[in-house]
Amino acid sequence: xxxxxxxxxxxxxxxxxxxxxxxxxxxxxxxxxxxxxxxxxxxxxxxxxxxxxxxxxxxxxxxxxxxxxxxxxxxxxxxxxxxxxxxxxxxxxxxxxxxxxxxxxxxxxxxxxxxxxxxxxxxxxxxxxxxxxxxxxxxxxxx
Amino acid sequence: xxxxxxxxxxxxxxxxxxxxxxxxxxxxxxxxxxxxxxxxxxxxxxxxxxxxxxxxxxxxxxxxxxxxxxxxxxxxxxxxxxxxxxxxxxxxxxxxxxxxxxxxxxxxxxxxxxxxxxxxxxxxxxxxxxxxxxxxxxxxxxxxxxxxxxxxxxxxxxxxxxxxxxxxxxxxxxxxxxxxxxxxxxxxxxxxxxxxxxxxxxxxxxxxxxxxxxxxxxxxxxxxxxxxxxxxxxxxxxxxxxxxxxxxxxxxxxxxxxxxxxxxxxxxxxxxxxxxxxxxxxxxxxxxxxxxxxxxxxxxxxxxxxxxxxxxxxxxxxxxxxxxxxxxxxxxxxxxxxxxxxxxxxxxxxxxxxxxxxxxxxxxxxxxxxxxxxxxxxxxxxxxxxxxxxxxxxxxxxxxxxxxxxxxxxxxxxxxxxxxxxxxxxxxxxxxxxxxxxxxxxxxxxxxxxxxxxxxxxxxxxxxxxxxxxxxxxxxxxxxxxxxxxxxxxxxxxxxxxxxxxxxxxxxxxxxxxxxxxxxxxxxxxxxxxxxxxxxxxxxxxxxxxxxxxxxxxxxxxxxxxxxxxxxxxxxxxxxxxxxxxxxxxx
Numbered sequence: 001x002x003x004x005x006x007x008x009x010x011x012x013x014x015x016x017x018x019x020x021x022x023x024x025x026x027x028x029x030x031x032x033x034x035x036x037x038x039x040x041x042x043x044x045x046x047x048x049x050x051x052x053x054x055x056x057x058x059x060x061x062x063x064x065x066x067x068x069x070x071x072x073x074x075x076x077x078x079x080x081x082x083x084x085x086x087x088x089x090x091x092x093x094x095x096x097x098x099x100x101x102x103x104x105x106x107x108x109x110x111x112x113x114x115x116x117x118x119x120x121x122x123x124x125x126x127x128x129x130x131x132x133x134x135x136x137x138x139x140x141x142x143x
Numbered sequence: 144x145x146x147x148x149x150x151x152x153x154x155x156x157x158x159x160x161x162x163x164x165x166x167x168x169x170x171x172x173x174x175x176x177x178x179x180x181x182x183x184x185x186x187x188x189x190x191x192x193x194x195x196x197x198x199x200x201x202x203x204x205x206x207x208x209x210x211x212x213x214x215x216x217x218x219x220x221x222x223x224x225x226x227x228x229x230x231x232x233x234x235x236x237x238x239x240x241x242x243x244x245x246x247x248x249x250x251x252x253x254x255x256x257x258x259x260x261x262x263x264x265x266x267x268x269x270x271x272x273x274x275x276x277x278x279x280x281x282x283x284x285x286x287x288x289x290x291x292x293x294x295x296x297x298x299x300x301x302x303x304x305x306x307x308x309x310x311x312x313x314x315x316x317x318x319x320x321x322x323x324x325x326x327x328x329x330x331x332x333x334x335x336x337x338x339x340x341x342x343x344x345x346x347x348x349x350x351x352x353x354x355x356x357x358x359x360x361x362x363x364x365x366x367x368x369x370x371x372x373x374x375x376x377x378x379x380x381x382x383x384x385x386x387x388x389x390x391x392x393x394x395x396x397x398x399x400x401x402x403x404x405x406x407x408x409x410x411x412x413x414x415x416x417x418x419x420x421x422x423x424x425x426x427x428x429x430x431x432x433x434x435x436x437x438x439x440x441x442x443x444x445x446x447x448x449x450x451x452x453x454x455x456x457x458x459x460x461x462x463x464x465x466x467x468x469x470x471x472x473x474x475x476x477x478x479x480x481x482x483x484x485x486x487x488x489x490x491x492x493x494x495x496x497x498x499x500x501x502x503x504x505x506x507x508x509x510x511x512x513x514x515x516x517x518x519x520x521x522x523x524x525x526x527x528x529x530x531x532x533x534x535x536x537x538x539x540x541x542x543x544x545x546x547x548x549x550x551x552x553x554x555x556x557x558x559x560x561x562x563x564x565x566x567x568x569x570x571x572x573x574x575x576x577x578x579x580x581x582x583x584x585x586x587x588x589x590x591x592x593x594x595x596x597x598x599x600x601x602x603x604x605x606x607x608x609x610x611x612x613x614x615x616x617x618x619x620x621x622x623x624x625x626x627x628x629x630x631x632x633x634x635x636x637x638x639x640x641x642x643x644x645x646x647x648x649x650x651x652x653x654x655x656x657x658x659x660x661x662x663x664x665x666x667x668x669x670x671x672x673x674x675x676x677x678x679x680x681x682x683x684x685x686x687x688x689x690x691x692x693x694x695x696x697x698x699x700x701x702x703x704x705x706x707x708x709x710x711x712x713x714x715x716x717x718x719x720x721x722x723x724x725x726x727x728x729x730x
Binding site for chain 1: 144209210212240244347348349350351352362366370375379425426427429430432433434435437456
C-alpha cells in the first residue's frame with residue numbers, strides 16, 4: 001500500500017502545480033486552495049515552502065471526530081472520504097494536528113486521498129508515492 | 144467556464160470605495176493587453192497627465208490564467224511618468240493567480256487617497272487601509288509589514304512600491320511578491336501618484352471545471368510540453384544569466400556604457416557559472432508555472448565590526464546583471480547583487496537604474512558633471528560606489544539624481560552628453576546585436592526587448608534588408624499581443640502556438656474567442672498603438688543617441704545609414720497601423 005510523501009520539499013519552487021493538479025483531477029475544481037495538498041511559504045532562516053496535507057497517520061483523529069462516519073480508516077494510513085456521508089460540520093478540521101484538512105467556506109472538505117495524481121505534476125521531484133514500510137515514520141505511526 | 148464578459152473591480156482611492164463592473168468585450172479584447180487597452184479607454188484620459196488623479200492604474204489577467212501552465216503573468220497598464228504616454232509592464236509572481244482566484248479579470252485603481260494607503264481585495268474581502276506609517280519604507284520592509292497586516296500567507300499576492308515610487312521617480316518599479324517586478328517605465332510612480340503603497344489580493348476562490356476529460360488531457364499535453372527538456376534546461380537549469388556568456392562571445396553584450404561589446408576577462412567573474420556556483424541559493428517559480436526560472440541569489444552584509452552579518456535573498460536574471468554588472472564594468476557577482484539589492488530597496492527598475500548610472504559615470508569621466516552632482520566617485524568597476532549611487536538615484540537625493548531618475552536623456556538635456564546616453568525609447572536592454580534590435584526597442588510599444596524577436600533573430604542573421612526587417616517587426620507583434628492577452632509567460636511561446644491557444648480556449652468554453660484569434664490579435668495590436676499614439680507617441684520624436692551608431696558587433700560596425708532608414712521605415716509602418724486622427728506628430 002502506498003501513501004503520498006513529500007521527501008524533497010527543499011526543492012519546491014512554490015509553483016502550486018501539485019495543488020492545482022489535485023483540485024483539477026480529484027475534486028474537479030480550479031483552485032490552489034480546495035485541494036488535498038496545499039503549498040504555503042515558510043518564513044524564517046529555513047525559508048522555503050511547506051506542503052499541508054494528510055500525513056497518513058494511523059491514529060486518525062479526524063475520523064474519530066467525524067460524527068457521521070464520512071471519514072474512515074484507509075489501509076496503510078490516512079482516510080477514505082465519503083462525500084455522501086459528510087454533513088459539512090467541519091469537526092474534522094481542528095482535529096487534525098497538522099492542518100491536513102481544509103473546509104471551504106463552511107462547505108465541503110478537502111483532504112488528500114493518497115492517490116498520487118499530484119506527483120506527476122511536480123516538476124522538481126518534491127513528491128513521491130512510497131510504500132508504507134519505506135517511510136521513516138511508518139514503523140511507529142502507520143504500519 | 145470562461146465567461147463572456149469581464150469582471151473588473153474598480154477601486155476609487157479618492158472616495159475610498161470599490162465597485163464591481165461587468166463589462167462586455169471578451170470576444171475582441173480577450174484579456175491582459177487587450178483588456179488593459181479597453182479599460183484605459185474607459186477609465187483613462189489620453190490628454191491628461193500621467194499623475195492626474197483620474198488616471199487609472201490597471202492590473203489585468205487573461206482567460207487561461209491559472210487554468211493552464213505558465214499562464215501566470217499579469218499586465219499592468221498606466222500612463223507612464225517616463226514619457227507621459229500609455230504603456231504596459233508585465234510581471235509574474237502570484238498576482239495573476241490571486242486575481243484569478245479572487246474571481247477578477249482586472250483591478251483598476253483610480254483617484255488619489257488623502258494619505259498613503261493600502262488596498263486589500265479578494266473574494267469576500269475589500270478594504271482600503273491607511274498606511275501613512277509606511278511612508279518612506281523600503282520595499283523589503285513594506286513587503287514584510289504588509290504580509291503581517293493581512294492574515295495568513297500563501298494564497299495571496301502582495302505588490303508594493305518603495306521610496307522611489309512615493310517620490311515620483313520615473314524609473315520606480317512595483318515589487319511583486321518579493322522576487323518579481325512590474326519594472327519598466329515607472330509603474331511604481333504611477334501607483335505612488337495614487338498614494339497607494341501596496342495592494343494585497345487574496346485568491347481564495349474555487350471554481351467548478353468542465354466535466355469530461357478533454358480539458359484534463361489538454362492540460363497534461365501542455366504541461367508535458369513546457370516541462371520537456373528544452374524549456375526546463377533553458378530557463379530552470381541554466382536560467383537567463385546563460386545569455387551573458389553567449390552574448391559576450393558574439394560581441395553583443397554592452398559593457399561600460401556600451402563602449403565595448405565584449406570583455407573576455409571581465410565576463411569570468413559574472414558569467415552564469417560564477418553566479419550558480421557562488422551566489423545561487425535556489426530556484427523559485429511564479430504561481431502556476433512548473434518551470435521555475437527564478438534564480439535566487441544572496442548578498443551578505445556586515446552590519447557591525449563584531450562579526451555581525453545579515454543575509455538578504457534576491458532574484459537575478461540576465462537583464463539586471465547586464466545593467467548592474469557589465470554596463471557598469473562591475474565584474475564581481477556579489478558586487479553586482481549588492482547594487483541590485485540597493486535598487487530593490489528603493490524600488491527602482493534595475494535595468495533603467497544601471498544604464499542611467501553608466502551614463503553618469505562616463506559624464507563624470509568626461510568632466511560634463513562633477514562629484515558635486517554625483518556625490519560619490521562613480522568609476523566603472525567600483526561596485527561600492529554604485530551601491531551608494533543606486534540609493535541616491537532612488538531617493539532623488541539632489542537635483543542631479545532627481546533629473547536622472549526622470550530618464551537619462553532628461554539629465555543629458557540639462558548637463559550635456561546625450562550622444563553617449565544608452566537610451567532606446569527608455570534605457571536600453573542588454574542586447575547590442577545591431578540595427579534591427581536598436582530599431583525595434585527604440586520604437587516598439589513597451590520599448591522592451593520582448594516586444595519582438597529582433598534580439599534573438601539578430602544573434603544569428605546578419606542580413607540588412609529594410610523591407611524584410613520591417614515585415615518581421617510588424618509581423619511578429621500580433622502573436623506576442625495574443626500571448627500577452629492570455630497572459631502567458633513569453634518563455635512558453637514555443638508551446639502555445641495559435642492552435643494550442645485556440646484549443647485551450649475552446650476546452651474551457653471560450654470557443655467564441657478561439658474562432659477569430661488571428662483577427663483579434665491584429666485588432667488588439669492596433670488598439671494598443673492607437674492609445675499609445677493618442678497619448679502622444681510619435682516615432683519621429685524618438686532620438687537615437689550617437690553611441691548606437693558606433694557599436695561593433697559580430698556583424699561588424701553598425702551601418703548608420705541602414706539604421707536610420709530602417710527606423711524611418713518601421714516608424715512609418717507603425718503610423719500605418721492607426722487612424723491618422725490619433726497621430727499627433729509635429730510637422
